[in-house]
Amino acid sequence: SDWIDVTTEKNHYSLNHFVIPSHYERDVSSILIPHGVIMDRIQKLARLIVDDSQGPLVVCCILKGGHQYFADLVNEIKKLRRNNGSSVPLSLEFIRVKSYTNDTSGGVNISLTDEQLKEFEGKNLLIVEDIIDTGATMVHLLNRLETYNPKSVKVTSLLLKKTPKSNGYIPHYVGFAIPDAFVVGYALDYNEYFRDLDHICVISDEGKAKYAV
Numbered sequence: 049s050d051w052i053d054v055t056t057e058k059n060h061y062s063l064n065h066f067v068i069p070s071h072y073e074r075d076v077s078s079i080l081i082p083h084g085v086i087m088d089r090i091q092k093l094a095r096l097i098v099d100d101s102q103g104p105l106v107v108c109c110i111l112k113g114g115h116q117y118f119a120d121l122v123n124e125i126k127k128l129r130r131n132n133g134s135s136v137p138l139s140l141e142f143i144r145v146k147s148y149t150n151d152t153s154g155g156v157n158i159s160l161t162d163e164q165l166k167e168f169e170g171k172n173l174l175i176v177e178d179i180i181d182t183g184a185t186m187v188h189l190l191n192r193l194e195t196y197n198p199k200s201v202k203v204t205s206l207l208l209k210k211t212p213k214s215n216g217y218i219p220h221y222v223g224f225a226i227p228d229a230f231v232v233g234y235a236l237d238y239n240e241y242f243r244d245l246d247h248i249c250v251i252s253d254e255g256k257a258k259y260a261v
């Protein structure tokens with residue numbers, strides 16, 4: 049398939065084999081994707097994206113969870129476009145979207161200013177997300193963006209969760225397919241905790257209880 053599949057339990061790594069910040073040691077149960085593997089996969093995703101989009105590109109970070117993947121991906125895209133001798137500008141936009149409290153999705157709240165939306169008219173957009181779970185965030189966001197008549201919209205998500213709650217949305221570029229578990233780290237949070245963890249881990253029951261609101 050187009051992505052790396054880590055949905056089977058046996059793929060998980062033991063906490064003892066990597067460095068985990070001491071303040072999270074009891075709050076995660078396993079490492080699903082070590083930071084180094086994420087970075088290597090992002091190099092490949094950048095190559096796929098650059099090969100498909102030579103022209104001007106507006107790369108849109110979906111805050112907050114998308115920021116780490118966005119930062120690392122844009123770094124790789126810049127390198128590749130320079131090497132391709134491309135002198136075409138890359139512009140960056142940041143859209144705040146929120147729907148999760150604890151491990152449950154509520155209403156999707158998109159904060160986009162009108163002057164920001166003028167930036168999208170007639171442009172080639174690349175939307176950068178951390179994870180597609182139910183797909184509700186992305187479906188709402190794409191509907192909103194369409195009303196501003198972009199020239200094209202492509203979506204990349206580092207993670208795609210295999211869950212019965214999915215509305216079936218699948219992005220154009222996916223890093224990894226993951227199991228139906230709540231993951232944290234690499235900017236993915238649980239009530240704003242764990243964004244400072246480098247590896248993508250499965251949250252433990254203790255972590256869920258400790259940081260629940």
Ligand SMILES: O=P(O)(O)OC[C@H]1O[C@H](OP(=O)(O)OP(=O)(O)O)[C@H](O)[C@@H]1O
Binds near residue numbers: 111114153181184236
């Ligand atoms: O496919 P879905 O079920 O909609 O879930 C995916 C979305 O939910 C999370 O955002 P969250 O609401 O936690 O805000 P955050 O990005 O600030 O963490 C995540 O970053 C995605 O944006």
Ligand SMILES: Oc1ncnc2c1N=NC2
Binds near residue numbers: 148180229231237238
């Ligand atoms: O597994 C997850 N971990 C963090 N944030 C979110 C998740 N799924 N939807 C939003």
Ligand SMILES: [Mg+2]
Binds near residue numbers: 112113114145146
């Ligand atoms: Mg988000």
Ligand SMILES: [Mg+2]
Binds near residue numbers: 237238239
């Ligand atoms: Mg979140």
